[in-house]
Amino acid sequence: MTYRAPITDILLSLNHGAGLAAAVKAGHYGDFDGDVTAAVLEEAGKFASDVLAPLNRVGDEHGIKLDAGKVTTAPGWPDAYQRWTAAGWNAVSGPEAFGGQGLPLAINAACTEIWSASNVAFGLCPLLTLSAIEALDAHGSEELKKIYLEKLVTGEWTGTMQLTEPNAGSDVGALRTRAEKQSDGTYRIKGTKIFITYGEHDMTDNIVHFVLARLPYAPAGTKGISLFLIPKFLVNADRSLGARNDIYASGVEHKLGMHASPTCTMTMGDQGGAIGYLIGEENQGMRCMFTMMNQARLGVGLEGVGVADRAYQQALAYAQERRQGKAVGKKGDGMDPIIVHPDVKRMLMQMRGMTAAARSICYATAVALDVSVRAKDAKVRADAAARGALLTPIAKAFSTDIGNEVAYLGVQVHGGMGFIEETGAAQHYRDARITAIYEGTNGIQSIDLVTRKLGANGGASVWTLLDELSATVKQVEASNDPAFGTTGAKLRDALGALERTSKWLLERLAAAPNDALAGATPYLRLFGVTLGGCLLAGEALAAKANGETEPQRYLALARFFAENIAVQATSLEKTVTDSAEAVNGADAVLLG
């Protein structure tokens, strides 16, 4: 169960599928010229293979232990975390003013895939710290930044995001944790949060919690929520650690997967209330949370890509080694490796194709988010922000759906061995499951796509993207390369389906919102397979144009995706446009 980061694939995807090279060339990345990209990723791959991958199974088997409010992580984990921060991996895209390397989010996205592939439960910890950094950097006071930001950027301390409560999950506005202002300007927070990832652990001296709470007399719902920074240990004036704050892990969950990542119930107020510091303004907590949601959601999408790639690598190795049966027409004794069987080839190609498509969608999202803050031109920034906003729910939901589906196929390729825990394929399958749920369930992502992103500017973001994808398809058609097979025609059909469906949804959204909502999930899938297919085709064209050593593999993969997967688009169109009445008439069935 080794892992090797697929650097060649990643670079092609990043530079060409996601458009990093073009954006750099256009000057949208400022000083960053892309020269270090390959070297950074090679090093990340080494660290992942050497340090993180060997701990993946250990973490799953040992899990974590909670005793008297203290969490012990699996053997080797605290040490690996020290090596991680010492090597500077936590700081890749952090702000330079606070100890970060200031590299683009796109580079960090590729790194996040690599961490997730090697050890998704480990990678989840810095992923949340990253969100905390973003919130603090954007909305925190200078004083708070001085004390906490560098610690978070370097990873000396980790961050948590605390939204969920027993009655406030997808509906975060229902939360009840209370905050009261003190005469010294700090706040006292009391309440209980659940499902808090890495809410308590033994890998760092301190943990910086970012907690949503409600002030007395705050308006109801999401308009009355404020964001607070609550350190596990208070920090003294001399920056040394002070008193233990009144925020404790009172329970940990027994989960299907991600065993090594502590999922805590956090209790505040047993000793009078946790001391917290306001981030941003009172009642503006949701705005602060939204700031960092794009990045967090993209991060979870990359977890999907990472787990998928790990599952693929393991299944591919097994299929080359395991011998059962013979290739069609083969005579003589002995069995062939199962990879000779077309049904196994199909599974592996599906795994690889879907992983590659999800990867490129995630990276494209990262490039858009980068350009939205790095480009000089305001119009370029605004367009990129719209693109990033549009792609984020797709990156999150499509990639994590794919993570689950690929891990499922990974078990299947292993046959009976796949069901045995020692094989390791089942761990990927279990670990992947939560990615479709947290940071907003994939249903929530689909609704976000349809209700907020698609209609944000009358669909302009979608039409612009479709035009770009259409140009790629034209190039495929113009290439006349027989290795593309019917890729051009298949993608053309898919684009047509996506365009018609988008228009239908925009129209229904105004006229009968429940019709649009009924089709949200299949629409996101339709978007994902179409976009993914076009990006892979674009990468194949780039591989040809750049004289890559093996453009055939990218041509063959793009072709497989178009002919095998992107062909779902026309059926998905029907599911969206023809079945809203059936969905919304469900009560006759469900409540009968």
Added chain:
Amino acid sequence: MTYRAPITDILLSLNHGAGLAAAVKAGHYGDFDGDVTAAVLEEAGKFASDVLAPLNRVGDEHGIKLDAGKVTTAPGWPDAYQRWTAAGWNAVSGPEAFGGQGLPLAINAACTEIWSASNVAFGLCPLLTLSAIEALDAHGSEELKKIYLEKLVTGEWTGTMQLTEPNAGSDVGALRTRAEKQSDGTYRIKGTKIFITYGEHDMTDNIVHFVLARLPYAPAGTKGISLFLIPKFLVNADRSLGARNDIYASGVEHKLGMHASPTCTMTMGDQGGAIGYLIGEENQGMRCMFTMMNQARLGVGLEGVGVADRAYQQALAYAQERRQGKAVGKKGDGMDPIIVHPDVKRMLMQMRGMTAAARSICYATAVALDVSVRAKDAKVRADAAARGALLTPIAKAFSTDIGNEVAYLGVQVHGGMGFIEETGAAQHYRDARITAIYEGTNGIQSIDLVTRKLGANGGASVWTLLDELSATVKQVEASNDPAFGTTGAKLRDALGALERTSKWLLERLAAAPNDALAGATPYLRLFGVTLGGCLLAGEALAAKANGETEPQRYLALARFFAENIAVQATSLEKTVTDSAEAVNGADAVLLG
């Protein structure tokens, strides 16, 4: 996590979707008039709810223990098994001459769904005994039957099926276990079998193992395999239990799911070899195994249906109870149950629709297998046998795919709670995973469908079935019932896709077998969604015609399935017919 057998749905599916009522009316079931069906199923439902369902979680948590060759099952399991046999549930479809009730397989199929829904790891044990009964009844000597058959029919002893070895899984012909004939006519068997379900346990006094082994000088491959009956305890002349036979559980697997079902490594020969009795003739073991494969594969398909229904019931209950957010347009305070949200409705309808389709396909298979042995007319029997053979791989693979997909959605409906083991949704997800693998992986089923079943008689079985389905669709169209929406048109499209794809496969099968094999899995899916959609439409028509109290729910479900799921057929057609080259050209990608 209660379970209530959906008797109304089951009866409609059995009698009308699967055609039991018509077959009984046509006289193909002999004396059986169907009067007892409802009463038997009601009782099965009660037993499942009262005795089996409460042990499902216990079994998952406790698992089993192996100590010095002895397996201890979870608390309450041996007692539940005694109650099970005492109530006669093991004997439902067993031969009357040996203590069985001689009820149709179709009735037992509905029972199997119910056992699997309430406790799939428990139901797996009698499922294997059933296969053992079938093999012994069809191929065993009268002497062996006298000693063993009644014990197996009543369930006083359980049976195992032992095919798999470390190097012989899907390729069973590669097995190495050796058998040598003794002067007394018995055989001595030495070797190791893996993945043996309920190979050892503490629920009965004796276990009857059915073991595939190879005689010295037997031909290579599947032509040199013989089947042996190997009792755990030998049976004395007076029918009392004698010496312990040389077959022991030397290990148990640590699995993703089905924790309560012991999956054993069985070792024979540490004490000179296990004493075995030949079933059928030497070197005819594969024929004997094939006899029972239809039923065993159907049984696993029903596990898929059962787990799916359990997952659905749990998700439905949660969606009615859990409150988050508000319905579109609703004003005022308070949250609505999440079932008001279209995306949740869609998930639940998908769960229910897919479960219902898989159920009807499995029951239709059971009816065909019944008629193939019960009908008076030889032509009717032969046609039914062909139908049963055709449907079996679809029943197995489609239903277990659906079991996994529905359990996945079951977790999703629960949101974050779904990932927590205590919720129970994750158990269904874990348990379901093996059903797509054992009794022939779903890939093997697809290959069986394409290479053996589709072409068995030049496609005649398929064309006959398509004609029947087409007649159903005509009735839908003729009904002009607006509640059907576009069901007729959608099913018509699906039937067209299935017919064209079947023809394409038959042609390729002869010309380029690897092209046909590349499309096997999507073809089985295409077959499943089309057949399932038509069966559900037929049930809705029957519900209307019979003046069922609530035909609307069946109309609405059939409509949802046609408009939401059966629409995949045309895309699946493209995947099969347009992507063989991409699949078979995979080496450029996979081995690059």
